[in-house]
Amino acid sequence: MRNWYDLDPTIAVAILAMGVAAALPRIGGLLLVRSIGPSPLMEAWLRHVPPAMFAAICAPALIKGGPAEWIAALVTLLAARLGGNLAITLICAIATVAGLRAIL
Amino acid sequence: MIQASDTLSSPANFRSEFARGYLICLPIALSVALFGMIYGLLAAQKGLSLVEAVGMCLIVFAGASQLLALELWSLPPAAVTLAIAVFIINLRYLMQTATLGEVLKSWGRFGLVATLFNADENWAVTMTEHQKAPVGPGFFMGSAMALYSFWAGSAGIGWLAGGIAPDAEKYGLGFVGTAVFLFLLQGLAKKKSDLLPILVGAAAAIAAAKLVPGTWFILIGGLAGSLAGLARELLGKQTHA
Numbered sequence: 001m002r003n004w005y006d007l008d009p010t011i012a013v014a015i016l017a018m019g020v021a022a023a024l025p026r027i028g029g030l031l032l033v034r035s036i037g038p039s040p041l042m043e044a045w046l047r048h049v050p051p052a053m054f055a056a057i058c059a060p061a062l063i064k065g066g067p068a069e070w071i072a073a074l075v076t077l078l079a080a081r082l083g084g085n086l087a088i089t090l091i092c093a094i095a096t097v098a099g100l101r102a103i104l
Numbered sequence: 105m106i107q108a109s110d111t112l113s114s115p116a117n118f119r120s121e122f123a124r125g126y127l128i129c130l131p132i133a134l135s136v137a138l139f140g141m142i143y144g145l146l147a148a149q150k151g152l153s154l155v156e157a158v159g160m161c162l163i164v165f166a167g168a169s170q171l172l173a174l175e176l177w178s179l180p181p182a183a184v185t186l187a188i189a190v191f192i193i194n195l196r197y198l199m200q201t202a203t204l205g206e207v208l209k210s211w212g213r214f215g216l217v218a219t220l221f222n223a224d225e226n227w228a229v230t231m232t233e234h235q236k237a238p239v240g241p242g243f244f245m246g247s248a249m250a251l252y253s254f255w256a257g258s259a260g261i262g263w264l265a266g267g268i269a270p271d272a273e274k275y276g277l278g279f280v281g282t283a284v285f286l287f288l289l290q291g292l293a294k295k296k297s298d299l300l301p302i303l304v305g306a307a308a309a310i311a312a313a314k315l316v317p318g319t320w321f322i323l324i325g326g327l328a329g330s331l332a333g334l335a336r337e338l339l340g341k342q343t344h345a
Binding site: 002003004005006007008010011012013014015016017018019020021022023024025026027028029030031032033034038041044045046047048049050051052053054055056057058059060061062063065068069072073076077080081084086087089090093094095096097098101 | 128131132135151152153154155156159160163164165166169170173179180181182183184186187188190191194195196197198199200201202203204205208215216219220222224228231232235276277278279280281282283284285286287288289290291292293298301302303304305306307308309310312313314321322324325326327328329330331332333334337338
């Protein structure tokens with residue numbers, strides 16, 4: 001049985017390797033735009049990145065979620081529009097899915 | 105005249121911006137903590153010590169990558185394979201930090217260090233706020249630290265909880281991640297011109313998620329949607345000229 005504070009050297013090396021691998025794209029993106037320098041074309045493109053990527057992150061999970069999550073998605077959007085408060089919106093979202101899962 | 109970037113980088117402003125970023129990101133950090141607990145639980149089952157499990161959170165700080173690492177776990181771990189997988193999963197951060205140029209401008213080279221704390225959620229919150237009114241490194245670091253602290257803390261709690269596995273799906277908790285981005289999308293999409301990148305991004309991501317393994321769908325959807333938005337903008341200018 002291992003202790004809570006054990007640190008296996010091979011695991012430490014793997015974690016460090018993963019850390020470097022996760023750091024490269026993070027630093028790389030900012031480094032890239034800085035080295036290329038500002039241009040109207042790139043700025044116009046980067047403006048469209050957030051909406052496209054927000055949608056890309058949640059769309060596949062939503063499709064897979066089935067009717068309960070589809071209805072909950074509408075409730076979420078409505079709560080976001082009316083209230084604009086994240087915590088309340090999330091509570092509405094969770095309650096809707098839990099309620100619908102209990103019924104459906 | 106005082107530049108916006110100068111006022112944003114003053115120490116007092118840094119502190120208040122940091123606090124604002126931390127607080128705005130707090131509900132999201134709480135929802136991310138659910139996944140952190142699941143990660144900690146799995147890590148304990150795979151035989152990682154508490155130090156190793158939480159250490160991975162602090163050094164790698166990437167949820168999907170860490171869960172995949174546990175999926176592929178062996179002893180000794182296949183460090184090179186894991187590193188390549190993590191790199192590919194996190195390629196989406198390239199596009200995200202590329203949009204942080206203005207936000208991190210006042211920090212100069214130090215801004216590159218700040219990007220180490222970029223994750224989907226704090227990036228999304230920062231971009232949403234930046235669109236309403238320009239924010240600086242303080243806000244970004246505040247939102248990042250909310251996520252960072254809750255991610256590592258929840259992993260530790262999950263590790264300690266050991267065998268108590270809650271049925272998260274049944275209580276609708278699996279939907280939280282989706283709901284966070286729906287909320288952010290609603291707040292961001294104010295203009296009609298946002299509709300095309302959203303629809304193209306969603307459609308491309310759904311198709312990519314079916315065809316390609318891993319998290320490529322985020323990068324593919326983000327690229328397709330943003331390029332569609334850019335293309336329409338360029339074509340619109342041409343016809344109006």
